[in-house]
Amino acid sequence: MKKIIHFIEDDKAIAELIAFLLKEEEYNVSIYTNTKVYKEQLFSALPHLLIVDVKLSCDDSLEMCRTWKLDEVTRDIPLLVTSAYEGNRTDERIVSADYFMGKPFSITEFLNRVALLLS
Amino acid sequence: MKDLFPRVTDRVFKEMFLASPLAGYICDKAGVLLVYNDAAVALWGRKPEIGLEKWSGALASYYADGRPMSLEAFPVARQSEADVTSDNEVIIEQPNGVRRNVLVYSRVLLDEKSEVIGSHNTLIDITAYKQQDSRQALLSAIVESSDDAIVSKDLNGNIMSWNAGAQRIFGYHETEIIGKSINTLIPSRLYWEEEHIIQQVKAGKNVDHYQTVRLTKSGHEIPISLTISPMRNGAGQIIGASKIAREISEQIRNEQLMKLNARKLETLYSIGKVISEKLDVKFIIQTVIETTIRASVADIGICSYWMKEGDGRITHSVAIGGTACNGNMLENPRRLQELLQHVFADRKIVRFDPLSTNKDMCTLFNDLTKSDILTINHCLSAPIYSADGELTGVILLGYVQREVYQGADDELIYNIASQVAVALENAKLFEEVNALNLKKNEFIALASHELKTPLTTVKGYLQILERYEINQIGQRFLGKALKQVDRIEALIAELLDISRIEAGRLDLYYETFDIGELILDVVETFRFSSTTHQIIMNDNPNIMVHADKQRIEQVLINLLSNAIKYSPESDKVYVAVETSDAAVTVKVTDEGMGMSLAQRGKIFTRFFRIEGTSKMPGLGLGLYLSKEIINRHNGHIDVESELGKGATFYFSIPYTQQDTDAVKTLFD
The missing domain is CATH 3.30.450.40 (GAF domain)
Incomplete structure (x- = not known):
């Protein structure tokens, strides 16, 4: 069975790129443009991995990451955070995330990390 | 008297005349000197020839005002014509030049028939008196012309004298104030002063430059400086006080x-x-x-x-x-x-x-x-x-x-x-300016981040392409494109770092690592990527340091890429590691263009580019960032160089940090 990956990213170009990459790797990928949209359909199906892109002081996504790692239902599901803002790396709401990846990243490194988190 | 008088003989009269302390002489009707006494000799300072000289025995005579007086004008000559006495004042001159003031008393001598037979003359020396008089006049003049108030008072405090200065300062005319109490001039609250002053005066003491306030006729209080001295009579008894008052309003105002x-x-x-x-x-x-x-x-x-x-x-x-x-x-x-x-x-x-x-x-x-x-x-x-x-x-x-x-x-x-x-x-x-600067930093940070997102996509697609089987030319061009993407990435990172430093938010993540190994890694990367230069490193010791590994790597990369970039004519770059008790020093030496003393002073400043290198890529931020990073590690970075003779850039950092807080903020 294909592993399910949910990806929250508002930049269409990146979303498209990542979707392409992950599909190539035989993952089942769903892209959501923001946390609000994602939350509305969250309980239809839980992913095996959640990837969240965090913008500069974007409270919604930061808060989302925090609750993800607090909620009994989701806390065991790996969380990968990507961000163009290195400063987010130290934000207390995402230090509990499983991995932080600064932009721009190498796709090899990205895919390796995804595979690692899903194993 | 009747009994006594007959006994008084001519001899006695003659004796009296000759021995008299008053200068006296007798002339005949024609004025010829007949006889004179010793006192006259003393006064004239000479012995005139008897029977020859006329009217006066003095060498020269003057009127009281100093005009020369002829012999004929001498009072004796004039008086002898009329039967009256005279007390004319004359100045006579002695042979030694000394002048004496004299009063001349001349009296005609008559015979039994009341015929004038001559004159009997007495000279009274008033020189001492005259001198006293002129001294007095001088003193009076000084007192009168003084700007200061000069006032005298008796021991009861009644005013005895009052000069023009006193009138000027206090406003009272002499006629209004003499006989009145000195208290007229003293504000009632200061009456005690006068008592004190009188005590001093009675004790024979002076009061010098006593600064106080006095009342004028118009009721104004004025600041004055007082000097008071006791006044004594001829017998030395204190009879009052003289008082000099100087108005010091002006002085005080100036002060x-x-x-x-x-x-x-x-x-x-x-x-x-x-x-x-x-x-x-x-x-x-x-x-x-x-x-x-x-x-x-x-x-x-x-x-x-x-x-x-x-x-x-x-x-x-x-x-x-x-x-x-x-x-x-x-x-x-x-x-x-x-x-x-x-x-x-x-x-x-x-x-x-x-x-x-x-x-x-x-x-x-x-x-x-x-x-x-x-x-x-x-x-x-x-x-x-x-x-x-x-x-x-x-x-x-x-x-x-x-x-x-x-x-x-x-x-x-x-x-x-x-x-x-x-x-x-x-x-x-x-x-x-501060607000604008802040906006600028915010803008740089925002722009850099915004650039990162599309860059991620570009880089991603290029990397995907790399994974496909494409021909050799395609691979070559892809490699070039990816290299340029890396450069953009590095530039964005530099800009971000600058905005962080400016905002005081360049965070350091301290960890313990082997700097020797890090240097080797970086050198290896350059050996691999540089087609122009050979990187020569002496040895590779293991040195553990507590520092921000990523930032130190950034400094190493900056120094090495500069060494290569600025020595295009050369093909070697040297890396050396030295250790001391407390710090590790890394040196990167090139054989390039070098720099002057003036350039060395500016090389670590922001946006500085050495002249003639503007065609070389870069923002002029690398060394500035390196310096900030090394400074934050409590280290030291510098350069040794001469123009045209290459350069050695070196930095040292302590093995451990005193303040090992995981995150330190710049300028805090």
Whole structure:
């Protein structure tokens, strides 16, 4: 069975790129443009991995990451955070995330990390 | 007498004449000298020839006013013609030049038939008396012409003499004051002084340069300096006191003026100094109001300043000080601005006296003053104008006492206000510059982040392409494209770092690692990527350090890529590692263009590019960043170089950090 990956990213170009990459790797990928949209359909199906892109002081996504790692239902599901803002790396709401990846990243490194988190 | 008289013989009379202490001589009818006594010889200073010289035995004679007198004009010659005596004053000159003042008494001698047979003459020496007289006249003249008041009084304090100076200073004419008590001149509260002075005088003591206050005829008190000496009579008894009074109003005024001017200068200087050092509006107005209150002895002071923000809003800053202030803040500075907006017109200073004439101002002061104790009755206000001439603030000084208020120096306060205007203008500009700088940093940070997102996509697609089987040319071009993407990435990272440093937010993540290994890794990468240069490294020791690995790597990469970039004519770069007790030093040496002393001084500054290298890529930020990073590690970075002889860049960092907090913020 294909592993399910949910990806929250508002930049269409990146979303498209990542979707392409992950599909190539035989993952089942769903892209959501923001946390609000994602939350509305969250309980239809839980992913095996959640990837969240965090913008500069974007409270919604930061808060989302925090609750993800607090909620009994989701806390065991790996969380990968990507961000163009290195400063987010130290934000207390995402230090509990499983991995932080600064932009721009190498796709090899990205895919390796995804595979690692899903194993 | 009848019994005695016959016994008095001619011989006795002759004896009396010759031995008399009064100079005397007898002439015949024609004036020829017949006989003279020793006293006459002493007075003349010579012995005139008897029977030959006429009228006088003196060598020369003068009138009392000093005109020469001929012999015929000598009183004896004149008197002998008429049967009267004379007491004419004459000056006679002795052979040694000494002149004597004499009174000449000449009396005709008659025979039994009452015929004139000659004259009997007496000369009375009045020289000593005359000299005394002229000394007296001189002293009187000095006293009269003196600018000082010279007054004498008896021991009861009654005025005995009064000169013109006294009249000038005190206003009383001599006729009005002589005989009156000296207390006429003394303010009643100072009567005790006179008693003290009289005691001193009675004890024979002087009172020197005693500064006090005296009353004039018009009732004004004037400051004077007194010198009082006891006066004695011929027998040496103290009979009164002479008193010299000098008016020192002018002197005191000058002294006060000098002190005042010195204080003014001091105030202006200290205000200028303080407010030019700081560019903070709140600090400036607080300092200014406190200094102004001190300088103008106000009970309360308010400095209000308003400025238009970029969006048209007006912000008010207010500082209040003074002993009368109750600690409240000005509730409605806007109201104050409105109140005073049109008050000044062309005037430098506007006085509200009494304050009660302006109800609004009254209320304003009442709100700020410990009103249960004090009432501010007078107010003085000075405008603060902006550079474009608009009223941008005011200084208000409130006074309880009228005298103090009247003494306030308009000019000083106006000058302070002008200085404040300049300082506040500077502070405003500084704040604007700061705000703009902050905006600039924010913009750089935002722009850099925004660039990162599309860059991620570009890089991603290029990397995907790389994974496909494409021909050799395609691979080559892909490699080139990816290399350029890396360069963009590095540039964005540099810009971000700069904005972080500027914002004081370059965070360091300390960890313990082997710097030897890190150096080797970096060198290996360069060996792999550089087609032009050979990197030579002496050895590869293991050295554990506690530092930010990523940042140290950044410095190493910067130094190595500079070494390669700026030595295009050469093909070698040397890397050396040295250790000491507390620090590790890394040296990167190239054989490139080198630099002058002046260039060395600027090489670590922001955006600095060595002349002639503008065609080489880069923003001029690398060394600046490296220096910041090494400084943050409490290390040291520098360069040794000569123009045309290559350069050695080196940095050292301590093995461990004193402050091992995981995150340190710059400039904190």
